[in-house]
Amino acid sequence: MRSWLKMLKELTVRPKVKRIRKSPSYSFDEELNKPLSGQTVREILAKSSDIVFRDFFLQGKERIPCLLAAIDGMVDKNQLDQYILKPLLVDLAGHPEMAQLTIANVLDKTIQSILPGLELKKISKMEEAINAILSGDAVIFFGESKEALVFGARGWANRGVAEPITESIVKGPREGFSETLRINTSLLRRKIKHPSLRMISLKLGGMTNTDVIVTYIENVAHPDIVSEVFRRLGTIKMDAMLGNGYIEEMIEDNPYSPFPQIAFTERPDVLAGKILEGKVGIIVDGTPIVLSVPATLTQFLNVNEDYYQRAMVAILSRSIRYLGAFIALLAPSIYIAVTTFHQEIIPTDLLISISASRQGVPLTALQEALAMLITLEILQEAGLRLPKPIGSTIGIVGALVIGDAAVKAGLISPLMVIIVGLTAIASYAIPTFDLGLAVRLIRFPFMILAGILGFFGISVGLYTLLIHLLTLRSFGVPYLSPIAPLRLRALLQDTIVRAPWWALKRRPQLIDVEEPQAGRKGKG
Amino acid sequence: MERVSPHQFMTLGAGVLMGGTFLLLASGVTIASGRDGWMTVLPGFTVGIPYALMVFSLLEQYPRKNLLQISEILFGKWIGKIIGLVYILTTGYYGGLLLALLGDIFERSIMPLTPLWVFYLGGLVLAIYLAGSGIEVFARFSEVVFPVVVIALILSVALAIPRIEQGELLPILDEGLKPLFRGVLKVMPFAMEYILFLAGISTFLPTGKQELGQLRTEVWRAIFLVGILNMLVVLIQILVFGPEETIRLANGILVLGKMVEVSRTVSGVESLFMGVWLGAMVIKMSAFLFMVSWGIETVFSLKGLKWNFVVGVVFLGIALGFTRGPYMLRELSVTESYLMFPFASLWIPLLWGVARWKKGAGV
Numbered sequence: 001m002r003s004w005l006k007m008l009k010e011l012t013v014r015p016k017v018k019r020i021r022k023s024p025s026y027s028f029d030e031e032l033n034k035p036l037s038g039q040t041v042r043e044i045l046a047k048s049s050d051i052v053f054r055d056f057f058l059q060g061k062e063r064i065p066c067l068l069a070a071i072d073g074m075v076d077k078n079q080l081d082q083y084i085l086k087p088l089l090v091d092l093a094g095h096p097e098m099a100q101l102t103i104a105n106v107l108d109k110t111i112q113s114i115l116p117g118l119e120l121k122k123i124s125k126m127e128e129a130i131n132a133i134l135s136g137d138a139v140i141f142f143g144e145s146k147e148a149l150v151f152g153a154r155g156w157a158n159r160g161v162a163e164p165i166t167e168s169i170v171k172g173p174r175e176g177f178s179e180t181l182r183i184n185t186s187l188l189r190r191k192i193k194h195p196s197l198r199m200i201s202l203k204l205g206g207m208t209n210t211d212v213i214v215t216y217i218e219n220v221a222h223p224d225i226v227s228e229v230f231r232r233l234g235t236i237k238m239d240a241m242l243g244n245g246y247i248e249e250m251i252e253d254n255p256y257s258p259f260p261q262i263a264f265t266e267r268p269d270v271l272a273g274k275i276l277e278g279k280v281g282i283i284v285d286g287t288p289i290v291l292s293v294p295a296t297l298t299q300f301l302n303v304n305e306d307y308y309q310r311a312m313v314a315i316l317s318r319s320i321r322y323l324g325a326f327i328a329l330l331a332p333s334i335y336i337a338v339t340t341f342h343q344e345i346i347p348t349d350l351l352i353s354i355s356a357s358r359q360g361v362p363l364t365a366l367q368e369a370l371a372m373l374i375t376l377e378i379l380q381e382a383g384l385r386l387p388k389p390i391g392s393t394i395g396i397v398g399a400l401v402i403g404d405a406a407v408k409a410g411l412i413s414p415l416m417v418i419i420v421g422l423t424a425i426a427s428y429a430i431p432t433f434d435l436g437l438a439v440r441l442i443r444f445p446f447m448i449l450a451g452i453l454g455f456f457g458i459s460v461g462l463y464t465l466l467i468h469l470l471t472l473r474s475f476g477v478p479y480l481s482p483i484a485p486l487r488l489r490a491l492l493q494d495t496i497v498r499a500p501w502w503a504l505k506r507r508p509q510l511i512d513v514e515e516p517q518a519g520r521k522g523k524g
Numbered sequence: 525m526e527r528v529s530p531h532q533f534m535t536l537g538a539g540v541l542m543g544g545t546f547l548l549l550a551s552g553v554t555i556a557s558g559r560d561g562w563m564t565v566l567p568g569f570t571v572g573i574p575y576a577l578m579v580f581s582l583l584e585q586y587p588r589k590n591l592l593q594i595s596e597i598l599f600g601k602w603i604g605k606i607i608g609l610v611y612i613l614t615t616g617y618y619g620g621l622l623l624a625l626l627g628d629i630f631e632r633s634i635m636p637l638t639p640l641w642v643f644y645l646g647g648l649v650l651a652i653y654l655a656g657s658g659i660e661v662f663a664r665f666s667e668v669v670f671p672v673v674v675i676a677l678i679l680s681v682a683l684a685i686p687r688i689e690q691g692e693l694l695p696i697l698d699e700g701l702k703p704l705f706r707g708v709l710k711v712m713p714f715a716m717e718y719i720l721f722l723a724g725i726s727t728f729l730p731t732g733k734q735e736l737g738q739l740r741t742e743v744w745r746a747i748f749l750v751g752i753l754n755m756l757v758v759l760i761q762i763l764v765f766g767p768e769e770t771i772r773l774a775n776g777i778l779v780l781g782k783m784v785e786v787s788r789t790v791s792g793v794e795s796l797f798m799g800v801w802l803g804a805m806v807i808k809m810s811a812f813l814f815m816v817s818w819g820i821e822t823v824f825s826l827k828g829l830k831w832n833f834v835v836g837v838v839f840l841g842i843a844l845g846f847t848r849g850p851y852m853l854r855e856l857s858v859t860e861s862y863l864m865f866p867f868a869s870l871w872i873p874l875l876w877g878v879a880r881w882k883k884g885a886g887v
Contacts, residue, residue, distance in 0.1 A: 341635065342795045347785070453642065456630055459799035460646040463806060466668060467653050470661045484664035486531060 014255045032127040036148060038067035038141030041129055045069065051133070056089060058142075060101025067141040069129075074136035076155025083117045084138065084151060106142045107149055119152025131209060158183065164266035164288070166433065169305040176266045181211050181285035184268075188215060188281070191272035196220070202233060204284075205241030211285040212247070215271075220278045225475050229280045229293060243287040251293075253473050258441045260434035261474040263295040270304045280475075294474035296481050298495045300432040301325060306498050314498040322496060324429025328439050331423045332369045333450035333458050335416070339365045341454030358413045366451030368412055372420040373447070375402065377440065380424075528728045530735060532663035534742035536725075536807075539666035539673070541569070541718040541750045543808030544625060546677060547801065549711065549754050550761040551774045552857070557707030559767040560697055562759040564704050568711020569751035575719040575868070576743040578876040579726060580736055585879055587731035591723035591872070592822040598878045607871060608823035612816055614863050615720060616835065619812030620842020621856050623647055626805045628848045633778045634795045644843050647802070647809060648836050654810040655817060655832045659728050662810060669803040676800040677753050681760045684780045688763045713860035715747070716868035721811050723872070724818040774853065813839070 034040050045051045052075075054068040066088075070080065088110075092098050097113050111120045119137075123129055124147045129139050136154035161183065164176030177184045185199055196218040204212050214233065216226055232251040240246065244264060252261040263279075265271055266288050271281050274292040282291040301321050306314040338345055339354060346354065361368065379398035383391040399421070406412040423443075430436040442465065449457030472479035482490035493499045528536065553561035553568075579591065586594045592611060596604025627643035635643075654662050697704075729739060761776040770776050781794030816835045821827040846852050 344782075345793060345795055453638065453646070454635060455795045455799050456635060456638070456643065456646060456802070459802045460650060462799070463650050463669075463803060464653065467650070467657060467661065467665060470664045470668075471657045478664065480664065480668070484667040485529065486667055 032130065034126050036124055036126045036129055036141075036146055037144065038069070038148070040126065041069055041133070041139070041141065042067070044130065045133065054085070056085070058088060058098070058101055058106065059093070060098055060106070062102055064101060064103055064106055064143050066143070068138055069133050069141070070138040070153075071133060071136060074154065074156045075138050076153045079117070079153040079155065080138055080151075083153070084115060084140070087115060103143050103145055107145065107147050110140075110149060115151070117151050117153070119150075121150040121152070123148050123150055131203070134209060135211065154182070156180075161187065167266050167270070167304070169303070169308070172305055172308040173267070173269050175268060177268060177271075177283075177288040177290055179286050179288055181213065181283060184283050184288075184290065185213060185215075187268040188271055188275075188283075191268055192217070192275065197275070200230075204233065204236055204247070205239060206237070207239040208241050210241035212241070213281075213283040215275060215281040215283060216279070217275055220276065221280055222278060225278075225294060225477075226280055228475050229282070233282070241284070244282070244284050244289045244291050247282060247284060248291060253475070254471075257468065257472055258438040259297065259469070259472065259479070260300060260432065260438065261295055261472065261479065263292045263299060263432075264289045264434075265292065266290070267304060273304065273307065294477040295479075296474065296477060297435075297469060297479050298483070300435040301430065302494075302498075303431045311498055311500040315496070318496050318498060321429050321431060324426040325435075325439060327426035328423055328430060328436075329443055330446060330458070331419055331426065332373060332443065333446040333461075335419045336365045336369055336447055337450040337454040337458055340451060354415060357415045360410050361413045363411065364451070365416070366447060368416045369420070369447055369451075370444070372406075372412060372416055373423070373443070376420060376424055526658050526660045526728055527730065528659060528663045528725070530730070530738040530742050532667055533725075533729060533739055534746050535670045536663045536666040537718060537722070537743065538746035538750050539670040539804070539807040540721045540811040541572070541714065541746060542670070542673060542753070542804055543714075543717075543811075544622070544629075544801065544805045545714050545750070546754055546757045546777055546804075547625075547629060547775050548853070548856070549714075550758045550770050550776050552710045553707040553758055554762065554767050554770045556710045557703040558699060559693060559762055560699070560704060561707050561767070561770075562755055562762055564707025565711055565755040565758055566748075566751040567704075568708045569715050569747050569754070571708070571712045572715030572718050572747055573743065575715070575872050576722055576747075577740065578872050579719065579722045580740055580743075582876055582879055583726045583729060583731060584733075584736055585883060588727055590725075590727045590818060590822060591875060592819060593727075594879070595871075595875060596822075598875060598882065605823050608819050610867060611720070611723070612819035612823065614859075614867055615812050615815040615819065616838055617842060618717070618856075618859050618864060619809060619816060619835070620839040621846065621852065621859060622805065622809045622812060623651075623839045624843035624846045624848070624852050625856060626802070626809065627843060628852055629775060629778070629801070629805075630798065631848075633775070634798055640848070641844065644840055647806060648840055650806045651810040651813050651839075652832050652836045654806070655813045655835075656829050659725070659814065662814065665810075666807050669807060673800055673804045674749075674753065676797055677757060680777060680780050680797060681756050683784045684760050684764050687783060688760070689766065692763050692766045693759075709861075712869075713865040716865045717808075717860070718747075719868050719872060720864065721815060723868075724815045727818075774850075809839075 031040070031044055042053055046053070050072045052068075052070050052072050056066050056068070058064040058066055068080070068084065092114060097109065101109055107122055111122065123132065123139075128150075129141075129148050132139050132150045136156060138151045138153050140149040140151065142148070158178055158180045161175045161178060163174045167176070175187060177187060189197065189199075194217070198214075198216055198218055200214045202212045202214065203209050212233070214226075214229055229251075233247070236247065236250045238246065238250075248262050248264075249255060254261065263274065265274075271290050271292060275281055279292045279294065282293070284291075302318065306318060309317070339358070343351055358365075363371065375398070379394060383394040383398075386394060403412075403417050403421075407414050407417055427436055427439060430439060446458060446461050449461045451457075453460070469480050470478070470484060478485055481487060482495060491497075493504060549565060550561070553564050555561075557564050582591060582594055583589075586597065589597075592604065592608045595607045598604075599607070623644055626647045627640045630643045631638065631640055654665060730736070757777055758770075761770045761773075761780070764780065765773060765776055773779055778794055778798075781797045784793045813832065813835055816838075817827070817832055820831055820835070846855065
């Protein structure tokens with residue numbers, strides 16, 4: 001019994017920051033602490049068939065045995081041939097510079113006057129050498145020297161810069177992030193050409209050694225938020241770091257909330273916009289999804305196209321999205337409450353029409369709605385991962401065939417089909433997938449509350465939801481900001497309203513003001 | 525340490541002051557002052573202003589302390605504890621009655637077949653959740669909900685305008701000024717409830733000179749805003765129903781909601797408004813839950829979520845133990861007028877006076 005409870009606790013309670021999972025310890029660690037030498041590296045890595053070792057000699061003042069180590073497929077072989085092997089073995093053989101080489105000076109001489117590569121670095125630790133090789137660089141070991149040379153020649157197959165699938169827009173740039181870290185950083189750098197843009201590298205994942213870059217603009221991002229990001233990332237101790245989702249769950253404020261507390265994007269322009277607002281980006285190697293913190297609820301209802309359209313169009317689009325979110329969350333509940341408890345709200349003519357449509361339906365409004373929405377969820381889940389042509393077939397079969405058959409069989413009222421259809425369409429108006437999932441999830445408790453307690457139940461549910469949202473914070477920033485705490489400028493500048501660009505003279509007031517604000521009227 | 529900004533203080537104070545007053549006031553002031561009852565609402569609320577200024581004066585002198593702690597400093601430990609005990613009992617009892625009122629209103633207006641305890645439980649869950657989330661979240665909750673209550677009240681009043689009966693207000697002051705004083709006395713206890721809340725929340729307020737100035741302004745704003753809104757609510761009820769019917773209806777604002785019809789598609793939006801009124805009542809009830817918790821913390825040094833639950837159970841016990849309808853309303857009125865009003869109106873000036881005297885005497 002106790003072990004069951006312990007297991008349940010482990011699965012449901014996130015450990016405090018200091019105790020997040022035990023740091024893995026490997027016997028491999030001992031080898032990493034050995035003195036740097038080509039032979040040891042060969043011993044550690046030789047068992048893998050994709051590691052390439054190339055032995056050669058340099059003839060200087062003395063004969064220097066060299067070893068080049070790299071991973072086949074991760075390193076650009078042309079660069080190795082052209083900028084390392086060819087100059088050392090062919091072009092400069094017998095050159096006066098080469099004639100002066102000894103074990104003691106080979107590294108410095110090679111870097112200063114022999115090799116032409118841009119990314120040349122001297123290292124002296126075994127761990128650095130292993131990491132460099134495993135990350136796709138080439139490392140050259142010179143005889144018994146305790147130092148080695150890293151040559152940056154990463155080059156592997158990637159899918160290049162393509163249009164993001166999850167964030168397609170009509171008017172705006174088409175490029176999206178890819179799985180390669182350096183491509184992603186370059187895409188961001190192209191957007192923000194300013195020396196204050198910081199890109200700080202980290203490695204996460206005990207086994208995967210995944211490269212992670214924390215990016216922000218110095219003096220724009222709040223220093224407390226930046227240091228909090230590093231603190232939280234520093235607490236992550238796990239073997240695998242295969243994508244952004246791992247980081248997201250480990251660093252978000254409230255892991256039990258259905259609401260997303262960390263924003264993500266596939267678009268460099270979106271990330272650049274967020275960074276310029278003072279947020280911090282987290283780019284993880286191997287995924288095209290880039291995280292940004294802190295995040296507030298209203299930002300999940302904004303899309304980057306709002307900033308490329310005229311202000312009036314953006315305001316209209318945003319208002320529709322808010323309305324869509326409201327319908328997606330509450331339309332079935334309101335229908336259930338009205339038909340079950342509050343018929344007085346409907347004028348007589350309409351009431352008779354609704355009543356006629358429900359004639360002979362054996363299920364209560366709540367049962368009808370639950371059955372329909374669960375079917376809808378199954379259809380959505382089924383269609384999501386199928387190939388596109390089959391996916392659309394599922395949609396047609398679900399919507400037309402099953403819906404129509406259910407109505408004809410007298411199991412479901414036609415009005416309920418309209419309500420569920422409206423709810424489904426409205427939920428697609430929510431631009432962020434994570435927020436859409438949250439709305440889908442909390443729609444069910446609302447329906448049950450409406451079925452049991454009518455509008456009283458919906459009201460209790462809404463206030464509970466409101467209190468929950470008010471308690472949420474993302475990296476110290478209240479989740480409902482700028483609505484509560486009220487930041488009037490931010491609310492009128494870039495929330496439901498998107499002020500014209502000429503009116504956006506100051507940075508958004510989301511994270512630059514600590515709460516409570518001691519300034520005038522408490523609004524900053 | 526949690527803090528409340530001046531703007532949040534305004535919306536929170538206004539939310540607490542408003543509470544469910546718009547549901548009860550019209551009947552009360554019309555009994556006392558007849559068709560001129562609407563004139564008494566604003567003056568009745570403004571009585572709270574000098575008391576609030578006294579609280580801020582004490583806050584300036586004793587920053588980061590609530591009035592119960594200041595009482596212990598100024599009157600001595602035991603007298604301070606006795607005052608704290610009275611504070612706990614008064615606010616605890618009234619909080620329970622508010623819960624009873626919430627259930628009663630929902631049962632009588634839109635859901636007569638639902639058991640009362642369901643409404644009690646719903647209200648209590650929200651109040652305990654808010655109290656457990658802390659004063660900052662409570663302040664933000666009012667920041668969101670109070671404007672919605674204001675909009676709903678304005679809508680209620682505006683949608684009833686077509687039903688105004690010309691002449692219901694006339695003749696003005698036909699019984700002279702004397703009934704107006706009785707009406708003001710009916711309103712004053714509501715202002716005192718707000719002052720009792722201020723007495724507890726003062727720990728969380730900023731104490732800088734400039735900020736205190738802002739807080740004073742926000743008190744004026746809150747009191748005038750709530751006073752004017754309530755005055756409009758009373759006025760529209762007298763204009764639509766006439767004085768006799770306003771007295772008989774007790775919760776006339778709910779009937780106004782029932783009478784709404786928009787273009788033959790939406791009618792009787794009372795149940796929609798009830799959702800908003802629930803928010804207003806939750807603010808007030810949570811405020812009383814907070815007050816009891818602050819009292820318990822100061823007097824007995826007990827704090828934590830479990831004590832909120834204990835207070836919640838007491839609220840529930842009081843609500844379940846009370847007979848509904850007119851008896852419950854009478855008990856509410858008696859508690860406001862003969863318990864909270866005298867307590868607050870004596871305690872605060874006395875405390876302020878002693879503090880001034882001690883400051884002057886250099887004690």
